[in-house]
Amino acid sequence: MSSRRNFLHLSGSVLAASALTPLLYSKLHAGVSQNDKIQVALIGCRGMGFYxxxxxxxxxxxxxxxxxxxxDKVLNERAAKVLELxxxxxxxxxxxxxxxxDKDIxxxxxxxxxxxxCLPTVEACQAGKDVYVEKPLANSIAECQVMLAAARKYKRVVQVGQQQRSGQHWQDVVALVQSGKLGTIRKIRTWGYFEYGKGNPKVADTAPPAGVDYDTWLGPAPKTPFNANRFHGSWRHFWNQGGGLMTDWGVHLLDIPLWAMNVTTPLSVMASGGIYAYPENCIETPDTLNVLYDFGKFTLEWxxxxxxxxxxxGRNYGVAFVGNNGTLVVNREGWEVIAETDNKNAAKTELIPLQPSDPKDHEKHVRNFIECVKSRQQPICDIEYGHNSALVAHMGNIAYRTGNKIFWDAEKGKFKNDEKANALLKPNYRSPWKFPVV
Ligand SMILES: NC(=O)c1ccc[n+]([C@@H]2O[C@H](COP(=O)([O-])OP(=O)(O)OC[C@H]3O[C@@H](n4cnc5c(N)ncnc54)[C@H](O)[C@@H]3O)[C@@H](O)[C@H]2O)c1
Known part of the structure; x- marks a missing residue:
């Protein structure tokens, strides 16, 4: 490609000897210059990646x-679409x-x-590339931690696909919560009721479809026979690949209270649930789950x-901030404030009817990322925010899977005195894949 590549390929001694003009200097440190095309590659092309x-x-x-x-089928179909576009x-x-x-990317x-x-993100950072990585940041707490360390060590721009952060209406909601108009907020509810969360009817194991490198699809996860229910799209219901609704939707919705209340991790977490409604289906993650987080000054429910x-x-998913003066309810369709009243029926805060949502949040999220690739600023959903909401979501699953009330040690990045919970922090990578060291 362009002059930038040639410039970056100059040897260190040539660079050291030359008197760098401010423009060249800024090019070197800015990553991509304003004039160059930003060369993008997509890894994982079927669903959200292609979107x-x-x-x-x-x-x-x-x-x-x-x-x-x-x-191969996904690859070829998506290649044809890129050619068309x-x-x-x-x-x-x-x-x-x-x-x-590939040095051009x-x-x-x-x-x-x-x-x-985890592995592609860490290795992309090591290779000097910027990353737009989907949510949840990873499938375990330890993977999230090492990814954050890699982004910081190699000074990469990493945007996490929690596009709500770029939506104007979510930003308005956070500003309203932080204005204090709702009064003291003592509890926040988050919930997700989704048809797909029940899993699919069982089907027999088969050989993988032709053209699929199934061993690489499994990658660092344990070897399991091919089953259509654990593959494209529906892997989310199985612990080796995903975390069920708790992490799939949890990271989007839990992110909003963390952002609005300016907190990172809870003091303790309890959970109850099970596969209660659809026990006949092919699913490992619970179809029914309630999690209670304690942040010291307020509780957070999932x-x-x-x-x-x-x-x-009246909403199948959302976030509700319960304040002394009113409750703010929000989801991707809009937001409203339900005013509390006193004994004389006087409203304690302004009732706000349904406000419209921002349909451009995803496009803005991507644009923000590309702007940050150029400016080297932190993106709007920097990896640290993706890390935080993924940790909180994984804690819900760990409380459920251990049956324990678990206590987080924020300094040590693990649970206090709980071997069962700490054993679920980090997956054992299947050889030849190795858990990354940064
Ligand atoms: N931000 C959002 O709103 C949003 C919405 C949906 C999904 N997602 C996230 O996007 C990610 C993908 O979800 P999906 O529903 O598109 O999954 P999917 O199963 O439809 O697609 C994943 C693709 O990755 C490919 N793949 C698997 N291992 C690979 C490897 N080692 N190298 C290259 N390709 C590989 C698969 O073959 C498949 O084509 C998930 O992390 C999911 O949580 C985010």
């Missing part, structure tokens, strides 16, 4: 140069490490299942149900 790429391609400065997937054929890879070796978008976020869609406040 992310499509929004990247709405920006004239972005070029898709490569696609990577372990499924851009007039150019991307390079195709089945091994993400080849993408990271500035940015990788990671749209793989959750168990496949409540999920798979297979039903009528949640509280």
């Amino acid at each position: 992310n790429l499509e929004d990247h391609l709405k920006m004239s400065e972005v070029e898709c140069v490569a696609l990577c997937d372990v499924d 851009t007039g150019k054929s991307p390079k195709l890879y089945k091994d993400y490490r080849k993408v990271l070796d 500035d940015v990788v978008i990671i749209g793989t299942p959750d168990h496949w976020h 409540d999920h149900a798979g297979g039903i869609q009528k949640g509280i406040y």
Whole structure:
């Protein structure tokens, strides 16, 4: 590609000897210059990854140069779509490490299942690439921690796919909570009632479809026979690949209280639930779960149900900040404030009827990332925020799986006096994959 590549390929001694002009100096340190095309590769192309790429391609400065997937069918279909959208054929890879070796690539978008976020992100940071990685940041707490360390050590821009942070209406809600108008907030409810959370009817194991490198799809996760229910899209219901509704939707919704209340991790977590409603289905994660977090000054509830869609406040999912003066209810469809009243029926705060949502949040999120790739600023959902909400979501699952009330030691980054909970912090990577060291 461009002059930038040639410039970066100059040897260190040439650079040291030359009197760097401010422009060249800023180019060297800014990563991508204002004039260059930003060369993007997508790893994991089937679902959300491709949606992310499509929004990247709405920006004239972005070029898709490569696609990577372990499924030939997905790879070929997505390559044809990129050709249709851009007039150019991307390079195709089945091994993400080849993408990271490609010096022309500035940015990788990671749209793989959750168990496949950590290694490509860490190695992309080590290879000097910026990363747009899907949520939840990873499938375990230890993976989130090492990814954050890598982003910081290698000074990379890492945007996490929690696009609500870019939505104007979520920003308005956070400002209203922080204004104090709702009064003291003593509890926050988050909930997700989704049909897909019940899993699918059981089907027999089979051979993997032709053209699928199933061993690489499993990657660092334990070897399990191929089953269509544990593969594309539905891996979310199995612990080795995902964390069920708790992490799939939990990270989006728990992120809002963490942001509005300016907190990171809770003091303690308790959970109850099970596969109560659809025991006949093929699913490992609970279809029914209630989690209670204590942050010292307020409680935070997570409540999920798979297979039903009528949640509280007339919404199947959302966040409710319960204040002394009123309750603010929000989801992707909009927000409102339900005013509290005193004994004489006088409202304690202004009743705010349903306010519209921001349909452009995802596009803005992608644009913010690309702007930050150029400016080297932290993106709006910097990896630290993705890390925090993933930790809180994983804690819900760990409380459920241990049956314990668990206590977090924020300084040590593990649970206090709880071997059972600490054993669930980090997955055992299957050889030849190695847990990354940063
Ligand atoms: N931000 C959002 O609103 C949002 C919405 C949906 C999904 N997501 C997230 O996006 C991610 C992907 O979810 P999905 O529903 O698109 O999953 P999916 O199963 O539909 O697609 C994942 C793709 O990754 C490929 N893949 C797996 N391992 C790979 C590897 N090692 N190298 C290259 N490709 C590999 C698969 O073959 C598949 O094509 C998940 O982390 C999910 O939580 C985010």
